[in-house]
Amino acid sequence: MELMEALRPVVADEEQTLRRFMGNLALYRKFALKFPQDENMSLLEEAAAAGDWPAAERFAHTLKGVAANLGFAELAQAAAELVTALRQGAEGAALSPLLAEVRARHREVLAAIARCDC
Amino acid sequence: MQTPCRDTLLIVDDSELNRAILREIFYREYRIEEAENGRRALEVVARQQDRLAALLLDLVMPELDGFGVLEELSRQGLLESIPVFLITAETSADIALQGYENGVMDVISKPITDPSIVRKRVGNAVELFRGRNQLAQLVEEQVQTIKAQSEKLRTANASIIDMLSSVIEFRSGESGQHVRRIRQATRMLLQLLAAEYPAYRLSPEEIEMVASAAAMHDIGKILIPDYILNKPGRLTAEEFEEMKNHTVYGCEILESIPFFQEQELFRYCYDICRHHHERWDGLGYPDGLSGGDIPLWSQVVSLADVYDALVSERVYKKPYPHPVAVEMIRSGECGAFNPLLLGLFLRCADELHQALYLQDETGAAPYSPPVGLGRAAGYHPPEEQRLSDRTLALLERERQKYHWLSEMSGEILFDYDRQSDSVEFTEKYQEVFGDNLRTLHASDHIHRAGQIAPEDLQRIEGELKALTPESALYRTEVQLTVRGGRRVWFELYMRSLWEGESGQVCTGYMGKLSSIDELKRESARWRQRAMHDYLTGLYNRQALETRVSEAIRDPAGSPFSLLFVDLDNFKAVNDTKGHLAGDQLLREIAEKLPQKMRATDMVARIGGDEFAVFLEGLGKEALLAKKAGEVCHFFREELGEQGLGLSASVGCVRYPADGQSYKALLQRADRALYTAKSRGKNQFALYDGEMEGEQYRPSLLFPTED
Numbered sequence: 001m002e003l004m005e006a007l008r009p010v011v012a013d014e015e016q017t018l019r020r021f022m023g024n025l026a027l028y029r030k031f032a033l034k035f036p037q038d039e040n041m042s043l044l045e046e047a048a049a050a051g052d053w054p055a056a057e058r059f060a061h062t063l064k065g066v067a068a069n070l071g072f073a074e075l076a077q078a079a080a081e082l083v084t085a086l087r088q089g090a091e092g093a094a095l096s097p098l099l100a101e102v103r104a105r106h107r108e109v110l111a112a113i114a115r116c117d118c
Numbered sequence: 119m120q121t122p123c124r125d126t127l128l129i130v131d132d133s134e135l136n137r138a139i140l141r142e143i144f145y146r147e148y149r150i151e152e153a154e155n156g157r158r159a160l161e162v163v164a165r166q167q168d169r170l171a172a173l174l175l176d177l178v179m180p181e182l183d184g185f186g187v188l189e190e191l192s193r194q195g196l197l198e199s200i201p202v203f204l205i206t207a208e209t210s211a212d213i214a215l216q217g218y219e220n221g222v223m224d225v226i227s228k229p230i231t232d233p234s235i236v237r238k239r240v241g242n243a244v245e246l247f248r249g250r251n252q253l254a255q256l257v258e259e260q261v262q263t264i265k266a267q268s269e270k271l272r273t274a275n276a277s278i279i280d281m282l283s284s285v286i287e288f289r290s291g292e293s294g295q296h297v298r299r300i301r302q303a304t305r306m307l308l309q310l311l312a313a314e315y316p317a318y319r320l321s322p323e324e325i326e327m328v329a330s331a332a333a334m335h336d337i338g339k340i341l342i343p344d345y346i347l348n349k350p351g352r353l354t355a356e357e358f359e360e361m362k363n364h365t366v367y368g369c370e371i372l373e374s375i376p377f378f379q380e381q382e383l384f385r386y387c388y389d390i391c392r393h394h395h396e397r398w399d400g401l402g403y404p405d406g407l408s409g410g411d412i413p414l415w416s417q418v419v420s421l422a423d424v425y426d427a428l429v430s431e432r433v434y435k436k437p438y439p440h441p442v443a444v445e446m447i448r449s450g451e452c453g454a455f456n457p458l459l460l461g462l463f464l465r466c467a468d469e470l471h472q473a474l475y476l477q478d479e480t481g482a483a484p485y486s487p488p489v490g491l492g493r494a495a496g497y498h499p500p501e502e503q504r505l506s507d508r509t510l511a512l513l514e515r516e517r518q519k520y521h522w523l524s525e526m527s528g529e530i531l532f533d534y535d536r537q538s539d540s541v542e543f544t545e546k547y548q549e550v551f552g553d554n555l556r557t558l559h560a561s562d563h564i565h566r567a568g569q570i571a572p573e574d575l576q577r578i579e580g581e582l583k584a585l586t587p588e589s590a591l592y593r594t595e596v597q598l599t600v601r602g603g604r605r606v607w608f609e610l611y612m613r614s615l616w617e618g619e620s621g622q623v624c625t626g627y628m629g630k631l632s633s634i635d636e637l638k639r640e641s642a643r644w645r646q647r648a649m650h651d652y653l654t655g656l657y658n659r660q661a662l663e664t665r666v667s668e669a670i671r672d673p674a675g676s677p678f679s680l681l682f683v684d685l686d687n688f689k690a691v692n693d694t695k696g697h698l699a700g701d702q703l704l705r706e707i708a709e710k711l712p713q714k715m716r717a718t719d720m721v722a723r724i725g726g727d728e729f730a731v732f733l734e735g736l737g738k739e740a741l742l743a744k745k746a747g748e749v750c751h752f753f754r755e756e757l758g759e760q761g762l763g764l765s766a767s768v769g770c771v772r773y774p775a776d777g778q779s780y781k782a783l784l785q786r787a788d789r790a791l792y793t794a795k796s797r798g799k800n801q802f803a804l805y806d807g808e809m810e811g812e813q814y815r816p817s818l819l820f821p822t823e824d
Contacts, residue, residue: 020230022142031135061178062133065207068229069135076229 003029006116010072010109017071032070033118040066041106048099056095057086060102067109075105124171124248125149127240130159130187131176131205136228140174140205143233144240148172156182160190167194171244173202175222177213188220197221199251201243271376281509296426297333299474303422304415305329306470310462311418318414328415331386335394335419338368350433362403365392374508389413394420399454409456417456421463424452429475440471530631532612534560536624547631552601569598578610585624587616595634607638653701654708657722662730665720666780669734670773677737680730681746682769682787685753686799688727691764703764706757714752737772739804746770746802754800767794768802776805789814 004014004025011017021028040063047056064079078101085098127148129140132155141150148171153159156179163170173191177184184204191197201223206213214225223243230236308328312320339347342364346357353361368391378384393407393416400408412420428443438446444467446452448460455463463470524531524544534541541560548555557563564570570578574596585592593611600606612629616622649661657665669678692700704723711729712721720732731749736742746768753766769791777783786805792814794803803809 016231020139020233022233024142027138027142031138058178061207065133065228066135068207069133069139 001115001117003032003116003118007032007071007112010074010105010112011070012073013071020069020071028070029118032113033116035066035070036110036113038063038066041103044099044102048095051092053086053091057083060086063102063106072105072109075102075109078102078105124169124244124251126151126166126169127172127174128153128159128162128166128170129174130154130156130179130184131174132179133176136176136205139230139233143230143237147237147241155179156184156187159187163191163196167196167200170200171248172223172240173200174205174226174240175202177204177206177208177217185216185220188217188222192221199247199254201240201247203240203243296430299426300335300419300422301329301332302474303425303470304332304418306466306473307418307422307459307462308415310466311459314462315458327383328386328390328418331383331390331415332419332422334368334372334387335390335423336364336368337371338364338366338391340371341367348433352434362395365395365404368392376508386415389416390419392416394423396420397454398456401454412456417459420453421447421455421459425463425467425470428452429471440467440475531629532631533626533628535626537626550600550633551598569600570596582614582627585614587614587621590614590616592629595638598631606633606635608632609634651708651723654704654723656708656712656729657720659722659724659730662720662722662724662732663780665732666773666783669732670778670780675774676735677773677775679733679736679742679745679770679772680783680787681733681742681749681802682724682771682791683729683731683749683753683766684725684768684791684795685727685729686765686767686795687763703757707753710756711749711752714748737775739772742770742772743802743804746804750800750802765800767791767799769794770802770804772805785816788816 004011008014018025018028040059044056044059044063047053047059060079060082064076064083067073067079068076078098082095082098082102085095125148127144128151129137129144130153131137131140134154137152137154141152144150149169151162151166153162158181159173159175160182163173173187175184175187182190184206188197188202191200191202202221204214204217204222204225205228206217206225207228208214209227217225224239226236226239305325305328308320308325311318312322312325342361346353346361349357369388372378372384372387372391390413392404393402393412396402396405396407396412396416398409398412398417400406402412425443425447428438428446429440431437444464447455448464527544528546529544530546530550531544532541532547533543538558539560539562540556540558543555545555547553551569553567553569564575565572578594578596581594582592590613591611592614593609595607595609597605598608609632610629611632612627614624615626615628617625649657649664651658666678666680669676688700688703691703704727707729708721708723711731712719715721715731715733718734720734722730722732724730731745733742733745736745749768750766753764757764769787769789771777771783771787771790773783776786786809789809789812790803790805793806793809793812794801796813797803
């Protein structure tokens, strides 16, 4: 499957996303395909598990940025909410649902990417 | 000045993706540099700050975050020349505000929704800063130019002041000492004042400035006519009124110097110029200020000036001795002064006199330039002076006046400059000589132009070399060839011009050529007249004596003879025929007798009816006798009407045989003549030593005066 088609479930606004990349599909492709290697998700998990909330905030924030750039709107949104909560000082149990949401959206994106015959 | 082009965008973000997206937006228009954190970013900035058109800055980064970068950029003053864009995911207004407060140009949120807008926003800012930078550079260049010009002006002002001071001195005939002494005296008085009365708070810089300004006190005199300035006698009331104006004129001159009024020195110069003739009691001029209203510096200069005037020689007075001058000041005879200053003066008067007036000229302090005008020490040769327009205009006016006066005089005046080897004449020159008024390579030209004979030129050039600054005038007479080829006598009257620190360099000459041809011809005529007998046109006795003396003095020592001819019965002619007939007869003799003689002989009328003939080169008796016989024959046979009974008696002498001085020859000729007469007239007699023993009555012809 071609990339954009594969990503359609997770990229809300394809047109906007490509516009962000100046219409350079190859550039988008490069980074979209690199996304699975992005460590921020796992780092976030680690930090959350370790209770290192400032680190968790940073990783969540970075994840948010990448996701937003690549058009993974829901993932970005979930990460944003996690960041907000973390900034407000939420810890531990309060964050679980938000973290779970991020985890889920992340998996979705990875799955979508996997479907691409790139 | 070439500045590197600002063509580079620095993208600072720890996210490679963010950097890539931004690069993608801008790479077509800019060269891109990337940095993944604040520290790296600053490294790039350090290397390439002059190339950076803009900075795109993320906030959250490891090592140094966005605000950290901003702070450093601000500290280095780079935010004025490089626009910074904050690229941030934070949407809160606080962050944005903080960004702006820290000096960012604009805040761009990420993720970027509209790249083209971002491009435009960044592009606009880059453009704006480019313009701003150019402007800043232009302003900086202008500032540098203005600074340089200011400096030039200050130097020019210093030169102008020096020059004006010198001109005054030169024009009023006073020595350069006066200004120097006033300056020193002012300095000394002020130093004493500062030491005794610290309340006045006179700093050394201020004292120096006032001392420099003191040099200007009489510049207004440049506008006072010469005849008043240099009048040896007492000035009339009107003349004195005009003289007083030099105070105000000085101020006018100072005010006309551009940019001078902005300088601190100006105030002192102005006050001193204007008020140095005010009196403590208000009876001074021009404003009649009194007491403390008179600026302190003016008072000091006033005092120094009065003292200097008293002890120096001026056109209008001889110098007073120091103690007398001091007493005159103390008693109030020479002006009313500030009692405090007067007291100080009296205390240091002796020292002042010692230091300034007893030192020889050669021990004089080196010329010091006015302080406060930022001028380097040392004398600036005139070539380096830049003159203000106003001063140039003044000088030009003077030059014009000189030019017109020269022309109006109708004389041939000239001005020769050695450095350019050029000479300039008034128009009369062209009229008389038919040559150009202005000539380059003048020294060459004069040799070739043919107006002056080479030997005359050589003589004059030689004599000019002997001129000195003390003995600068030269006068001579020379014959020149004018237009048309005629040789005319001129009087050349000129003056050598001197310059240089000790006035040792002759810079040229200026002078006058006056035709004295008429005079010379006239005098030649008179000399001629003096040598000739009016009635007959023959030479006269003076001429004879001259001729004889010359022949005697001639080292060649050629012999000559003299015939002294005395008419017999001439009185009878006058009595019978009248004086007119007698005159006519004499003229006839004058006409015909020389024809009987050789061209080298001289026929003179030396008395009423007495003649003499100078026979050059003739020394032999026989020949002399022959000649004398011919003369007798002439008078007897060839004159006038027959039957008049006219004849002549002739006495002959020879040189050196019969005498070696004019007087001796005269006496012996007379004896010989007497002998001829006593033998019956109508004959000649050669002088013979034996005649001395005979009876002789000296003729009235030869009075025995000595």
